[in-house]
Amino acid sequence: MLEQFFHPQTFREDAIFLSTPHIIILAIFFSSVILLYLNRNKQCISSVRWILLLIIILSEISLHIWSLATGQWSIQNYLPLHLSNLSIYLCAYMLWRNSYKVFEVLYFFGIGGVMQALLTPDLFYTFPHYRFFHFFLAHMAVILGILYMVWVKKYTVTIKSAIKSYAVINVIAFFVFWVNQLIGSNYMFLAEKPSGPSLLDYLGPFPWYIFQLQLIAAGVYLILYLPFYFKNRKAW
Structure with missing residues (x-):
């Protein structure tokens, strides 16, 4: 069973979008978000920060060990x-x-991008494969980590934060686009659409969907900023 857990050819699916394991893991995720919010003012909640950090570190280290050990690792x-x-x-x-400078940038594309990955995973391993657990635990930890900073550390963002984050992600995307051209990769899906179901399926062909994503990202940023906008207005 342990060999099957790690083997690159076991528990493979064409797509796991809205499969039973996917729905269950989403239910666990949203339950975790609710629990974090309900316990945000309890003293013991500070340990969550270190638990999430440990999950992220172990998940990334184990991913590279697994990919190297199974011959999956590639620069692409x-x-x-x-x-x-x-x-x-x-x-x-x-x-x-406890970096606020990272938080105010990460808040927007972290929640927006990672939430899309959770809802429409570009993943071809299902429960109980190692990659299934790695994918969802790492992505869940990112959103919970950001929400921890909002609800426990009381970090906020401003419209300047949104502009800064939007500029940062576009600079990164410009760099990644040319990396893709150089090494034949598809990082950030800037060379072609993902194989599995995603929002990009409803957009135009390459390269037009990249420009459409700019508009969608601006809309997502606005939606994510609105809670802080109304909170600040109420404080006035």
Whole structure:
């Protein structure tokens, strides 16, 4: 059973979108979000920060060990250049250092991008494969880590934070686009759409969907900023 848990050819599916394991893991995730919010003012909640950091560190170390041990690792697939991977690394630093500077940038594309990954996973391993657990635990930890900073540390964002985050992600995307052209990869899905079901299926062909994503990202940023906007207005 342990060999099957790690073997790259076991528990494979064409897509796990809205499969029973996917629905169950989403239910666990949203329950975790609710529990974090309900316990946000309890003294013991501070330990959650370190638990989430440990999950992120172990998940990324184990991923590279697994990919190397099974011959899966390649420069086209395992550089930390997907939006989710970038969010994972930034979240680890944010949790470790209690970094507000990272938080105000990560809040927008971390929640927006990682939430999309959770809802429409580009994953072809189902329960109970190692990659299934790695994918969902790491992505869940990022969003919970960001929400921890909002609800427990009381961090907030401003419209300047949104502009800064939007500029940062576009600079990163510009760099990643040319990396894709250079090494034949598809990081951030800037070379082609993902194989599994995703929001990009409803957008135009390459390269037009990249420009459409700019507009969608702006809308997501606005939605994510609104709770802080109304909170600040109420404080006035």
